[in-house]
Amino acid sequence: MPAQEKIGQYRLVVGAHYGTAQYIIQRVTAIILAVYTLILLIGFLSMSGFTYEGWRNLFTFDMLGLPVGQVLATLAFLSLAWHAYIGIRDIWMDYVKPVGIRLGLYVLSILWLAGAAIYFITIVWGS
Amino acid sequence: MAESAVKPRKTFRNISVPQILSYRLPPAGQVSILHRISGALLFLALPIIILPLFAKSFVSPAGFETISVLAGFTIVKLIFLILIWGYLHHFCAGIRYLVLDLHIGLDKVSAQRSARIVLGISLALTLVFGLKLFGAW
Numbered sequence: 196m197p198a199q200e201k202i203g204q205y206r207l208v209v210g211a212h213y214g215t216a217q218y219i220i221q222r223v224t225a226i227i228l229a230v231y232t233l234i235l236l237i238g239f240l241s242m243s244g245f246t247y248e249g250w251r252n253l254f255t256f257d258m259l260g261l262p263v264g265q266v267l268a269t270l271a272f273l274s275l276a277w278h279a280y281i282g283i284r285d286i287w288m289d290y291v292k293p294v295g296i297r298l299g300l301y302v303l304s305i306l307w308l309a310g311a312a313i314y315f316i317t318i319v320w321g322s
Numbered sequence: 323m324a325e326s327a328v329k330p331r332k333t334f335r336n337i338s339v340p341q342i343l344s345y346r347l348p349p350a351g352q353v354s355i356l357h358r359i360s361g362a363l364l365f366l367a368l369p370i371i372i373l374p375l376f377a378k379s380f381v382s383p384a385g386f387e388t389i390s391v392l393a394g395f396t397i398v399k400l401i402f403l404i405l406i407w408g409y410l411h412h413f414c415a416g417i418r419y420l421v422l423d424l425h426i427g428l429d430k431v432s433a434q435r436s437a438r439i440v441l442g443i444s445l446a447l448t449l450v451f452g453l454k455l456f457g458a459w
Contacts (some may be wrong), residue, residue: 222423225416232413247386250379279368282361304365318377321440 212221217281224278243289254319272315276308346382356441357415360408361418392420397453411444 235253242249256264283304291297337345347355364372379389392398418440421427427436453459 223421225420229413230416245449247383249387254380277366280362282358283365283434286362287360307365307369311373314369314373318373321381 217284221278221281225280226269226275227274228278231267231274234267268319269316271311272319276312280304280308349434349441351413353418353437353440356411357419359369360412360415363408366411367408371401372405395456402455403448404454406455407444407448410447410451412438414440414444445456 238253242253252264254264254268267274279321287297287304291300293301375389375392378385380386393402418436421436422433425434
């Protein structure tokens with residue numbers, strides 16, 4: 196191996212950096228979820244008593260006539276689904292070696308999370 | 323590297339479940355495996371437990387009331403508490419990983435210390451939620 200192809204002492208680093216993209220997406224979605232968790236927590240703690248109206252308002256509040264609550268909740272949920280897919284994919288990659296079973300689990304995981312996202316969106320955007 | 327310098331290392335392949343259970347992980351290892359377990363738990367619970375409860379409580383005042391009544395049962399409280407622990411552990415451990423990604427606290431001593439802090443804080447917060455859930459105040 197020519198010296199200029201080596202990174203570090205032993206490894207030849209190859210590929211199109213798809214893994215790097217996944218790594219960064221996992222962290223960016225994590226930060227989005229952490230921030231949204233804090234927004235919900237602040238909203239929750241500033242409620243005067245735990246009522247149905249207050250609970251609903253956490254996810255449906257308007258600002259300047261715009262459905263900010265719903266949009267934030269939806270963006271957070273899409274981040275959650277993407278974050279969860281990367282994490283669960285890591286688990287399958289670590290423990291499931293046969294390629295066919297692994298591919299099947301990837302597909303099922305995507306359907307599981309896409310179903311959850313559709314379900315969540317219909318709940319939050321339903322009247 | 324000279325060949326003679328390479329010492330043959332013991333390898334442990336395909337260890338069995340009892341071996342895994344008797345294997346004492348360091349704190350960072352415990353945080354890591356619990357991060358994975360809590361993530362998988364939340365993944366599984368999301369569409370079949372968390373979202374149906376959320377939907378019921380969100381869609382109508384009567385549904386909200388139903389969930390409030392349901393939350394009075396001890397078994398439901400325990401399910402809530404497990405999910406709350408899962409979320410809190412995943413959250414705290416996740417913050418730790420983000421900090422480690424910034425190359426802060428990578429040395430052995432501080433990494434093990436921060437792992438202990440994560441385990442402690444998530445259990446302490448779970449205890450707070452648990453006391454609230456079981457009506458301590």
